Amino acid sequence: MLTVKVKNKDLYLYGTENFSLSETLDCGQAFRWESDDNGRWHGVAGNKYLEIYRDADAVIFKNTSLSDFKNFWYNYFDLERNYGEIIKTVSQNKTIAEAIKFADGIRILNQDPWEALCSFIISQNNNIPRIKGIIDRLCENFGENLGGYYSFPTAETISKLYVEDLEVLRCGFRAKYIIDAAKKVTDKTVDLEALRGASYEVALESLMQINGVGPKVADCTLLFSLGHIEAFPKDVWIKRAMDMLFDGELPECAKEYAGIVQQYIFHYSRIKKIGY
DNA sequence: TCCCAGGCTCTCT
DNA sequence: AGAGAGCATGGG
16 A cells, blocks of 8 residues: 655655565666665656655655656556566466566556657667667757756657767667657657557557567567557567576466566576576 | 677568 | 678677
8 A cells, every 4th residue: 555745845655565666777678767876766757857765664756746746656657556466466487486586676667658669779789888878868969958957859859850960879870760760750650649559469560660660679668658568578688588488488377467577587587697 | 809789671592 | 481691889
């Protein structure tokens, strides 16, 4: 049972279960969060800067109003979803139960769809430090200055640019993909918001109209921003882990929650270095 | 230095 | 329809 208190402009959230900030914010689903030496996380989402950390019995949202929490962060951190129940269901499989022991506090973020799409286009054939650097430069050069931090630039803003304009990002061959995505999102060739209610198959096909968007990038967008938790992004780690642990096929009890289970297995496979 | 990074496109069978 | 090269860039 979640309860909330506001003290001195900060919001205290009590009663959270299965909510680890580090497991959630540092598992490769979002690229704009950093932690400091004290284990406090700070980042930008929804044009808002947030500092967030945990003390003995609360998750503390610094300088956050009740309305910002209710209208934005509650959904962003997927606090409505009962992860305990999902873990119970998918733990019918012993291997999944074992994997979850290593990170039972992962939550799937509900990010802005355009930001997720653009970020995962940048992520292809790339590594996390560089992905973060490119996204930082994207926001600093084309986002809005919100007072020491920058918003993620809108698709409309990017749609008006040329490949040469993106040279400051040093993102290589991905620049043309970013611009194609921005154009198709802006002119509603790909109507991102409409994909929330679309079937998984329709949504996947729609996203893959974009040059540079294949199954992996499309699945990440669907999972991390559009509420399609049945999406199952398949990267090199997951492919190896799936072959080793499940002979390539997800157990029946996990299929409804494939995307969430994917995160548990991804985390587990990297800790255990499965396939190496 | 050289290898590779949470892929995708293009080309060639 | 399946396999493999090439892609921009820079961190380790």
